[in-house]
Amino acid sequence: MPPSTDLRDLLGGPVLDVAPRLLGSVLRHGAVACRITEVEAYDGPRDPGSHAYRGETARNAVMFGPPGHLYVYFTYGMHYCCNVVCGPEGEPRAVLLRAGEIVDGVDLARSRRTPVGGDRQLARGPANLCRALAIDAAQNGHYLTTPPLTLTPPDAPAADGRTGPRVGLRLAAEPPWRFWSAGEPSVSAYRPAVTRRREP
DNA sequence: GCTCCGATTATCT
DNA sequence: GATAATCGGAGCG
Numbered sequence: 001m002p003p004s005t006d007l008r009d010l011l012g013g014p015v016l017d018v019a020p021r022l023l024g025s026v027l028r029h030g031a032v033a034c035r036i037t038e039v040e041a042y043d044g045p046r047d048p049g050s051h052a053y054r055g056e057t058a059r060n061a062v063m064f065g066p067p068g069h070l071y072v073y074f075t076y077g078m079h080y081c082c083n084v085v086c087g088p089e090g091e092p093r094a095v096l097l098r099a100g101e102i103v104d105g106v107d108l109a110r111s112r113r114t115p116v117g118g119d120r121q122l123a124r125g126p127a128n129l130c131r132a133l134a135i136d137a138a139q140n141g142h143y144l145t146t147p148p149l150t151l152t153p154p155d156a157p158a159a160d161g162r163t164g165p166r167v168g169l170r171l172a173a174e175p176p177w178r179f180w181s182a183g184e185p186s187v188s189a190y191r192p193a194v195t196r197r198r199e200p
Numbered sequence: 201g202c203t204c205c206g207a208t209t210a211t212c213t
Numbered sequence: 214g215a216t217a218a219t220c221g222g223a224g225c226g
Contacts, residue, residue: 077221210217
């Protein structure tokens with residue numbers, strides 16, 4: 001029997017089709033595994049919300065490469081977030097992994113996240129997810145079929161899929177390109193982008 | 201060089 | 214709701 005879904009096949013379609021199908025995927029890094037419950041799509045150079053909007057740079061180069069690799073970026077001086085690069089090569093499409101439920105290695109994940117409330121908060125929010133899984137700049141560009149860091153698509157599409165606006169963007173927040181599984185307590189809270197106060 | 205500000209989070213009121 | 218923490222990318226001159 002072939003693997004339920006080959007990662008490379010899955011990532012080849014339009015990113016708005018790929019993103020919801022990644023719900024239920026398991027992202028594993030060593031002893032810690034996370035079932036993804038919330039994602040966002042970033043579609044090519046014409047998406048003003050995408051890091052690739054203004055073309056390829058050293059930072060976003062991984063997004064322009066072949067699908068199946070992990071694009072990790074550093075933001076706010078302290079946080080990492082990770083994306084799955086989608087195809088085809090040359091088109092900078094990616095899906096941001098926003099939240100999930102830790103399904104293996106809970107103790108290790110919790111030790112990386114102290115202090116934290118309940119286990120459902122371990123990977124709630126994109127930066128928290130990376131921390132729980134110990135993903136940082138060292139994993140940028142990693143190919144997700146190669147242990148110890150792998151992404152396994154679900155056997156069947158996730159039930160109760162929902163869509164809504166993306167989180168935290170000032171530009172292009174309006175297309176409903178955020179996808180999550182209804183009823184999952186690990187899904188992050190929606191916050192509209194804040195406009196920073198300017199000094200007088 | 202220098203400045204602005206971000207695909208965030210925790211913590212305060 | 215508001216803000217600090219903290220730093221590198223990107224734009225501008």
